[in-house]
Amino acid sequence: SAVISQKPSRDICQRGTSLTIQCQVDSQVTMMFWYRQQPGQSLTLIATANQGSEATYESGFVIDKFPISRPNLTFSTLTVSNMSPEDSSIYLCSGGRGDSYNEQFFGPGTRLTVL
Amino acid sequence: DAKTTQPNSMESNEEEPVHLPCNHSTISGTDYIHWYRQLPSQGPEYVIHGLTSNVNNRMASLAIAEDRKSSTLILHRATLRDAAVYYCILRGVAKLTFGTGTRLTIIP
Numbered sequence: 001s002a003v004i005s006q007k008p009s010r011d012i013c014q015r016g017t018s019l020t021i022q023c024q025v026d027s028q029v030t031m032m033f034w035y036r037q038q039p040g041q042s043l044t045l046i047a048t049a050n051q052g053s054e055a056t057y058e059s060g061f062v063i064d065k066f067p068i069s070r071p072n073l074t075f076s077t078l079t080v081s082n083m084s085p086e087d088s089s090i091y092l093c094s095g096g097r098g099d100s101y102n103e104q105f106f107g108p109g110t111r112l113t114v115l
Numbered sequence: 116d117a118k119t120t121q122p123n124s125m126e127s128n129e130e131e132p133v134h135l136p137c138n139h140s141t142i143s144g145t146d147y148i149h150w151y152r153q154l155p156s157q158g159p160e161y162v163i164h165g166l167t168s169n170v171n172n173r174m175a176s177l178a179i180a181e182d183r184k185s186s187t188l189i190l191h192r193a194t195l196r197d198a199a200v201y202y203c204i205l206r207g208v209a210k211l212t213f214g215t216g217t218r219l220t221i222i223p
Contacts, residue, residue, distance in 0.1 A: 004158075031209050033210060033211075035213075042200075042202070042213045042214060042215050042216060043159065043213040044213070045210055045211070045212065045213075048209070048210060092158050092159075094158070094159075094211075098209040099209070101147050101164065101166070101206075103149075103161035103164070104161065104211060105161070106158030106159045106160065107158050108157060108158050109157075109158050
């Protein structure tokens, strides 16, 4: 198993600013992912964080808005850039092995409010 | 990704079994059936997964239809701590695609 922590747990930010969210895993994982959960909604995958290379983004998400880094097998960051109130959501990271038959572990999420 | 269909909500009495259904008529032969749940104010947590055969673990059981077009998550004895949104997900690749899930309410 793996335990995932995120920093910060919550933040309130002003429109036009950027916030970087950190995700730390207590053991090495092959894959890391970033999700967004808008109020009252299900989770939507933003991107797959690839170690040492550019992240793979899902349709509707772009690198300029959500730059992602993954310098090693246990750490990743997601930046929400030039924020607007529509970016107010919970952002979650997850990790696990890449096999379709293995579980993923999720962090507790970062609750972001943009004023 | 193949799609799943779940009821939006269900209720169950405490200490009784709960059967959460999931339809996935377009499942492919290599898709694993995964169940996750999300307790209030927490990230999702893994519950169980299977491919063809029924599966049991300490949290739940997964019953998979013979044609694999549907499955049922079984909580044998629901407690108040089982109140959550339960997601049925078909996983053929590394990423998980979440649907809307079933919100389970446990009645004391």
